Amino acid sequence: MPEAAASGAPVARRALVRGVAGLALLGLAACSPQAQDQIAREAARSAITPVVAERFPGVPVEPAIDCIINNANAAQIRALAADAVLGATESTVQIVSDIVSRPETLSCLASEGLPALLRR
Helix, strand or coil, rough: HHHHHHHHHHHHHHHHHHHHHHHHHHHHHHCHHHHHHHHHHHHHHHHHHHHHHCCCCCCHHHHHHHHHHHHHCHHHHHHHHHHHHHCCHHHHHHHHHHHHHHHHHHHHHHHHHHHHHHHC
């Protein structure tokens, strides 16, 4: 019997997380578009942070995250914000890699991240 209860725990956890995420989305729907964007960007930041820290050691995290967020499109922000609920996945890493490979992001990293690195 304990095994059955233990095997149901991940399913129950996912259901709980989905329920909480659903309630959060309902609350988000009541916000203005600007507030929705800001909330999604903050959630995306929490998903991006561990990816940047792991994949780009030595790069100043905050300037790098700013560059990534500022160069992500709306669909990428939404996907990253959703990843913040359950934690970073391979999809998170792929989205971040796609954004980082853009010329605009590389330029931002060179102008914002490099000076921060040099100030250390």
